[in-house]
Amino acid sequence: MIEGPVVSIKDLIGGGYNRFWHDKSFYRVVKGSRGSKKSKTAAINFVERIMKHPWANLLVVRRFSNTLKQSTYTDLKWAIARLGVKHLWKTNESLPELTYKPTGQKILFRGLDDPLKITSITVEHGMLCWAWFEEAFEIETEHKFSTVVESIRGSHESDDFFKQVTITFNPWSERHWLKKVFFDEATRRSNTFSTTTTFRVNEWLDEVDRARYEDLYHTNPRRAKIVCDGEWGIADGLVFERFRVEEFTRRDDLPNYAGLDFGFATDPTAFIDIQVDEENKKLYVCDEHYQTGMLNSEIASMLKYKQVHKRHIVADSAEPKTIEELRRSGITRVTGARKGKDSVMHGITRLQEYEIIIHPRCTNFIIEINNYVWDKDRLSGESVNKPIDDYNHLMDALRYAVEYLHVKPKKRREGRKLSF
Incomplete structure (x- = not known):
């Protein structure tokens, strides 16, 4: 259980993510517009869940390892600070890595540019039962994604144990494999929760940012569908097809x-x-x-x-x-x-x-x-x-x-x- 100051999760994350927060499907997928707070919400969710479930460890994945430190690692450190529990976490900037000190649970970070380091991952305490694929649009094939998912395995005697793969991304093109695998009804994987969020659920955007998004509907409606509404980029009429x-x-x-x-x-x-x-x-x-x-x-x-x-x-x-x-x-x-x-x-x-x-x-x-x-x-x-x-x-x-x-x-x- 979380030790330290009691905080209101609702006050931290606001609205728009209630189903995402509590969902325990094996695949939990969020495509969203810019400014839809999907990454920040996921980061707070993972920190809170790890402190609640002593059997859980998290693997955070991006396409290239050199992008992790300035994105997901920074977001998760931000989440730890927002929850007021910095004294309970140990940071390792060089790896990077985060450790929950009371139990030794880990948040590990890997890039798909070094697949051997992913397939050989082990943890000392609990199970490597969760994975977070951030900016998943960068992953060019379903096969590379599935290779990592295979490392999320095992079981635990705890009644509340569950395995889960969380996927967050901006939907730049309808040609991407993510659409077929997680959003198209006829082909989506079983045991999947998928949703779309927009900047409108982000209570912390200031008026300048909101006005900038709203202006796109007038100046560039096509881009607004992707950037503001979180819809797929339409590939019809591509200049370059090969x-x-x-x-x-x-x-x-x-x-x-x-x-x-x-x-x-x-x-x-x-x-x-x-x-x-x-x-x-x-x-x-x-x-x-x-x-x-x-x-x-x-x-x-x-x-x-x-x-x-x-x-x-x-x-x-x-x-x-x-x-x-x-x-x-x-x-x-x-x-x-x-x-x-x-x-x-x-x-x-x-x-x-x-x-x-x-x-x-x-x-x-x-x-x-x-x-x-x-x-x-x-x-x-x-x-x-x-x-x-x-x-x-x-x-x-x-x-x-x-x-x-x-x-x-x-x-x-x-x-x-x-x-x-």
């Missing part, structure tokens, strides 16, 4: 290309690093960067950190001043894209020749390509021959990156001397 997500290793025998699209306040700065297998018509998306509010000095630092600053990078030519500042900061081979009439469609047509293979670390690219669709005529509703002006920051960077794909080396060198 793509898949899978792990791969960068090849020394393939040429590298890089593109950079500038943003600041609301639009992100988007960088993409690709390789192209021209013989087999395959394009590999190796790395990305996606961030708002970046100063030019920070963009230069990011490119140097990724060790791409000595390579040829094609950037948005609409900002010649930014390009020049990057050059003076040591990004000497950055050049502006050769925009012109129908350049967007020419770039898209070129890219459609290739199968696009995306490394799962490129989560923002995955979101964009799953939502980058042909625009529709406002009156007829029919598709028109241009893409929507949305989900296109990395898409634009990708077009810039392949601009010199079929240009001979001499002309590529000349391209670096373009003036702005």
Whole structure:
């Protein structure tokens, strides 16, 4: 049982999650909009449950281990503090790991990028009976998910014992396996509770945040369905249809290309690093960067950190001043894209020749390509021959990156001397 100060759980989590809080189905699944407090609610729920059930241990999983510390680990430490029980928990920042001191129960953190460390997990006290898959949309196959679920096994003599897998995510695309497995009636797994939550159940959002969400219904209704209502991204009319997500290793025998699209306040700065297998018509998306509010000095630092600053990078030519500042900061081979009439469609047509293979670390690219669709005529509703002006920051960077794909080396060198 919980020791220490008595707190009101309802005051901590507010409304909208009563069924989720008490549910004991084997699969407990929440897709939700941004700001729907699903991660914070799950974190408080897990801490409270572990302190209540001395047989329970929790495994927290994300696609990549290096994302755990700044997300779920931080959320669970926040939950411990909110419950007023920090004195009862031991933190281990280096692993990371959380231990409930009265019983030795553990909250363990693992990434799917190291599957051997997941399949071999054992605990000293109680059972490893719960798992939490946060940002599950990042997991590219059902098989990778199921491999971890198989480690949630065993039984206990306690009358209140139950095993459970909790899944939380933002629903960026209806093509994702999560929809079929947990939300479609005909194919969903048995013993599943699944629900959708929105920002409207979050009592702690301020008026500025609420107004920002509400504005989307007027400025971008399609995005509002995903970001505000927690509905699936609709894949109808995708600009690029031949793509898949899978792990791969960068090849020394393939040429590298890089593109950079500038943003600041609301639009992100988007960088993409690709390789192209021209013989087999395959394009590999190796790395990305996606961030708002970046100063030019920070963009230069990011490119140097990724060790791409000595390579040829094609950037948005609409900002010649930014390009020049990057050059003076040591990004000497950055050049502006050769925009012109129908350049967007020419770039898209070129890219459609290739199968696009995306490394799962490129989560923002995955979101964009799953939502980058042909625009529709406002009156007829029919598709028109241009893409929507949305989900296109990395898409634009990708077009810039392949601009010199079929240009001979001499002309590529000349391209670096373009003036702005």
